[in-house]
Amino acid sequence: SVKTKKEKMIFQVEKLILEAKKSYDFDYVAISSAGVVDSNSNKITYTNSDYRVWTGFDFNIVAKNTNTKIAMINDANAAALSELVSKKHDSFVSITLGTGLGAGIVYNGEIFQGKNFLGGEIGNNLAFKNQKEKINEGLSFSRFNKKISQKFKIKSKTPSVYYYPKLYKENQNFKVLFNNYASKLAYWSFVIAIILNVDHVYIGGAFSFVDDFLFDKAKDIFISMQDDSPYKISFSK
Numbered sequence: 417s418v419k420t421k422k423e424k425m426i427f428q429v430e431k432l433i434l435e436a437k438k439s440y441d442f443d444y445v446a447i448s449s450a451g452v453v454d455s456n457s458n459k460i461t462y463t464n465s466d467y468r469v470w471t472g473f474d475f476n477i478v479a480k481n482t483n484t485k486i487a488m489i490n491d492a493n494a495a496a497l498s499e500l501v502s503k504k505h506d507s508f509v510s511i512t513l514g515t516g517l518g519a520g521i522v523y524n525g526e527i528f529q530g531k532n533f534l535g536g537e538i539g540n541n542l543a544f545k546n547q548k549e550k551i552n553e554g555l556s557f558s559r560f561n562k563k564i565s566q567k568f569k570i571k572s573k574t575p576s577v578y579y580y581p582k583l584y585k586e587n588q589n590f591k592v593l594f595n596n597y598a599s600k601l602a603y604w605s606f607v608i609a610i611i612l613n614v615d616h617v618y619i620g621g622a623f624s625f626v627d628d629f630l631f632d633k634a635k636d637i638f639i640s641m642q643d644d645s646p647y648k649i650s651f652s653k
Contacts, residue, residue: 422469426478433482444485447475448494450515454533458488461533464552466515492536493527495620496520500527505616505650509536509608513601513621515559516552521612538608551604557622560597564590581627595633602637609649616650624653 433445451463451470458475479486489497496510500522510520517539521528529535539552553559565576568583568590583590605617617638619631631653638651 422473430478430481433478433484437482437484444487445482446487446489448489448491450491450518452533452537453488453490453493455487455489455529458486464516464539466558490518490520490529490533490536492518492520492620493529494520495618496522496527499618500525505614507614508616508618509612509614510618510620511605511608513555513557513619513623515556516550517555517604518621519608521614523614538604543604555597555601555604560593561622564593567593575625577622577625577627580630584630594630598630598634599637602634602641605634605651606638606641606649610647614649616652619651619653 429447436442436445449460449470450467452461453459454461458479460470460473460475463470475486475488478484492510492512495512496508497520499505499508499510499520505522506525507523510522512518512520519536519538521530521536539550539555541551542548543551543554561576564570564580564583568579568587570576570579572579580590580594584594601619601623605619609617619634624631635651638649642649
């Protein structure tokens with residue numbers, strides 16, 4: 417879980433804003449955050465267990481302390497907005513894999529935030545281990561990566577994902593673990609995509625840093641699930 421104290425984080429955010437104001441003239445500061453973000457009130461209304469300390473925090477306090485207007489959005493929605501700028505697709509879901517699973521949903525060129533800004537909070541579904549484990553937990557790439565680092569004794573300062581290609585080629589146990597994760601990711605990406613009826617799935621967050629040939633394990637499974645179906649959904653980082 418995140419060890420940074422809320423007070424220290426707030427101080428750092430305010431410090432960054434005040435330092436920036438010395439050099440730049442701007443009207444707004446945009447902040448993206450994990451959790452359920454009420455973009456109207458600039459409050460974080462809910463976070464998973466990794467960020468529980470942030471639940472209920474009002475970023476208007478930061479705005480007041482820095483005399484700056486603030487605009488807030490969920491991090492997965494922010495990722496979706498960045499993909500929307502590319503104009504490659506106008507109806508898609510951007511899945512972010514980190515401490516949990518977040519999804520930014522775009523329909524006809526507009527972010528879908530849903531009622532109470534809960535659109536895209538798909539990770540809260542109970543999906544694994546006889547409906548006792550949430551997708552957030554089963555597809556948390558941070559947890560998977562930590563498990564791999566411990567199991568295969570990776571202690572380098574270099575991110576563990578850079579060891580994945582070698583492990584995949586040389587270690588059968590790792591290969592099984594990774595294929596299982598890739599299969600779960602492909603399955604839930606497909607379920608999400610067909611329910612939302614989008615034409616593309618973007619995968620972001622920490623998983624997007626894996627080597628392309630490993631990423632393609634999930635992609636190939638995702639594409640194969642569309643056999644003998646009316647769906648033609650593309651899948652990429």
